[in-house]
Amino acid sequence: MRRAALRLCALGKGQLTPGRGLTQGPQNPKKQGIFHIHEACSPIHVNHVRDKLREIVGASTNWRDHVKAMEERKLLHSFLAKSQDELPPRRMKDSYIEVLLPLGSEPELREKYLTVQNTVRFGRILEDLDSLGVLTCYMHNKIHSAKMSPLSIVTALVDKIDMCKKSLSPEQDIKFSGHVSWVGKTSMEVKMQMFQLHGDEFCPVLDATFVMVARDSENKGPAFVNPLILESPEEEELFRQGELNKGRRIAFSSTSLLKMAPSAEERTTIHEMFLSTLDPKTISFRSRVLPPNAVWMENSKLKSLEICHPQERNIFNRIFGGFLMRKAYELGWATACSFGGSRPFVVAVDDIMFQKPVEVGSLLFLSSQVCFTQNNYIQVRVHSEVASLQEKEHTTTNVFHFTFMSEKEVPLVFPKTYGGSVLMPVSTRACL
Numbered sequence: 156m157r158r159a160a161l162r163l164c165a166l167g168k169g170q171l172t173p174g175r176g177l178t179q180g181p182q183n184p185k186k187q188g189i190f191h192i193h194e195a196c197s198p199i200h201v202n203h204v205r206d207k208l209r210e211i212v213g214a215s216t217n218w219r220d221h222v223k224a225m226e227e228r229k230l231l232h233s234f235l236a237k238s239q240d241e242l243p244p245r246r247m248k249d250s251y252i253e254v255l256l257p258l259g260s261e262p263e264l265r266e267k268y269l270t271v272q273n274t275v276r277f278g279r280i281l282e283d284l285d286s287l288g289v290l291t292c293y294m295h296n297k298i299h300s301a302k303m304s305p306l307s308i309v310t311a312l313v314d315k316i317d318m319c320k321k322s323l324s325p326e327q328d329i330k331f332s333g334h335v336s337w338v339g340k341t342s343m344e345v346k347m348q349m350f351q352l353h354g355d356e357f358c359p360v361l362d363a364t365f366v367m368v369a370r371d372s373e374n375k376g377p378a379f380v381n382p383l384i385l386e387s388p389e390e391e392e393l394f395r396q397g398e399l400n401k402g403r404r405i406a407f408s409s410t411s412l413l414k415m416a417p418s419a420e421e422r423t424t425i426h427e428m429f430l431s432t433l434d435p436k437t438i439s440f441r442s443r444v445l446p447p448n449a450v451w452m453e454n455s456k457l458k459s460l461e462i463c464h465p466q467e468r469n470i471f472n473r474i475f476g477g478f479l480m481r482k483a484y485e486l487g488w489a490t491a492c493s494f495g496g497s498r499p500f501v502v503a504v505d506d507i508m509f510q511k512p513v514e515v516g517s518l519l520f521l522s523s524q525v526c527f528t529q530n531n532y533i534q535v536r537v538h539s540e541v542a543s544l545q546e547k548e549h550t551t552t553n554v555f556h557f558t559f560m561s562e563k564e565v566p567l568v569f570p571k572t573y574g575g576s577v578l579m580p581v582s583t584r585a586c587l
């Protein structure tokens with residue numbers, strides 16, 4: 156949570172420009188990143204991405220046959236490598252894909268992506284990014300002699316998504332691109348970009364970094380991925396960033412407030428915030444009052460429940476990560492909207508960790524709250540838990556962090572409890 160907080164701090168101070176800046180003019184996407192490496196690529200239609208994934212994995216098209224399809228996948232076990240050295244290295248361009256979302260030319264498709272404010276549903280974009288990320292990884296690990304892959308590739312982490320534009324038009328075509336930019340032993344980092352047609356050029360609107368993990372054919376244990384060969388200084392730099400990201404994630408998880416107490420500076424900030432909410436008319440620690448233009452964090456909460464029907468399954472008969480993200484995002488958006496009292500625009504998404512798969516048939520409990528605000532910015536945390544219909548026990552599957560920009564300046568949020576102040580990014584408060 157603390158890194159997301161620091162990003163908001165930087166946004167508030169104008170230090171951090173999401174992506175390439177909100178007012179970016181038209182650019183030629185072929186000139187960016189590693190685009191020039193694959194000039195001849197023709198984009199896949201967005202509807203074909205899932206069909207391709209289904210073919211690669213051999214997933215059933217109806218729920219009735221899902222057990223049989225999974226039994227067939229067991230046979231692919233023998234194609235799994237015993238070590239990474241057995242696998243041929245791949246270039247970044249081997250996994251490079253472009254996907255077209257023709258909102259401009261296909262009005263029937265537009266309906267699925269449309270908001271009532273005549274913008275594009277970001278939740279749908281999250282679903283497309285998730286599917287594209289997985290397809291990119293299958294391209295990287297493609298066995299040319301086999302139609303089906305022995306790997307089950309799952310989303311482990313949405314490291315970050317930065318929007319470079321406030322809102323997207325539902326009437327202009329969108330193009331996605333993605334490629335594997337770093338590999339470990341069983342994990343891969345994927346970089347994705349999104350562009351929207353403006354005049355006759357595709358302009359950048361979003362940058363995303365996801366981490367995918369390869370599992371065996373039954374999705375029960377880890378599986379090796381093909382190594383990566385680097386062909387230019389640009390690719391070496393992307394790979395180096397991937398290494399740094401891995402190190403940062405390890406360091407970040409070891410400083411989690413679930414594992415260690417707040418630092419002296421953080422404790423001081425928490426205490427000062429607590430003191431600022433004490434009623435000056437009493438000398439009691441129990442008598443709390445809100446400072447002007449502030450809201451108790453607890454009063455910003457919204458909750459929802461989803462039943463995870465088979466329709467929302469992924470190719471491995473678990474619940475599709477993109478669906479979980481869409482539902483969490485929409486609850487987060489509603490939380491920001493009701494808190495700020497005006498229309499929020501998503502600015503960034505950080506650190507969505509997929510800790511456990513969600514089984515089909517589970518009950519999905521989402522709970523969302525504002526955990527920090529600054530000027531027009533609202534940071535929302537959505538916590539997701541599942542329970543089966545039979546067992547009452549709840550298990551956390553994800554924690555989502557969304558940063559929104561509201562049309563109007565928003566109130567401050569104050570935690571009433573120690574738990575609330577730990578959720579609050581104290582390091583961000585310290586930088587106010």
Ligand SMILES: CCCCCCCCCCCCCCCCCC(=O)SCCNC(=O)CCNC(=O)[C@H](O)C(C)(C)COP(=O)(O)OP(=O)(O)OC[C@H]1O[C@@H](n2cnc3c(N)ncnc32)[C@H](O)[C@@H]1OP(=O)(O)O
Nearest residue numbers: 216309310311312339340341342469475476509510511512
């Ligand atoms: C039309 C009809 C339709 C028919 C049906 C088809 C329906 C189609 C509709 C959907 C289509 C699209 C589907 C596309 C698929 C989407 C994917 C998903 O949904 S997936 C669903 C959503 N996702 C899920 O459900 C996943 C749930 N999570 C899990 O299962 C596990 O936490 C785990 C497998 C991710 C890691 O398990 P763990 O025991 O920790 O594993 P290990 O210790 O063994 O480490 C292995 C490697 O992983 C690394 N690593 C680990 N964590 C992270 C991290 N946070 N950050 C970074 N890295 C991480 C670690 O460093 C190591 O790397 P390396 O050193 O080897 O390189």
